Amino acid sequence: xxxxxxxxxxxxMHGLARLGMVIAVLAIGFVVSGALxxxxxxxxxxxxxxxxxxVADNDxxxxxxxxxxxxxxVLLANLIADFVYVFLDPRIRxxx
Numbered sequence: 001x002x003x004x005x006x007x008x009x010x011x012x013m014h015g016l017a018r019l020g021m022v023i024a025v026l027a028i029g030f031v032v033s034g035a036l037x038x039x040x041x042x043x044x045x046x047x048x049x050x051x052x053x054x055v056a057d058n059d060x061x062x063x064x065x066x067x068x069x070x071x072x073x074v075l076l077a078n079l080i081a082d083f084v085y086v087f088l089d090p091r092i093r094x095x096x
Contacts, residue, residue: 036048047066054062086093 035046036052038044039046043070047069050065051066053059054066
C-alpha cells in the first residue's frame with residue numbers, strides 16, 4: 001500500500017503521455033500513405049505522387065532518396081519524442 005503523496009504512488013498520467021507520444025510517432029508512417037491519397041484526389045504533386053512515379057519508372061535512385069527522407073523524418077520524430085518524454089515523466093530524469 002502506498003501513501004497518497006508518496007513518490008512510489010503510481011501516476012497513470014505518465015503512461016498516458018508515453019502512449020500518446022508513441023501513437024504520434026507511429027502516425028508519421030500513416031501520414032506518408034495518406035499524403036498519397038490526398039495528392040491523387042486533389043491532383044496535388046507531392047512526395048507521395050513522386051514515389052508512385054518513381055516506382056512506375058523504375059527510378060531506384062529516386063526511390064532510395066525518398067525512403068531515406070522518410071526514414072530521417074521518422075528518426076527525428078522519435079528523437080523529439082524521447083526528449084519530450086523526459087519532460088513529461090520526471091521519473092526517468094537522472095541527476096548528474
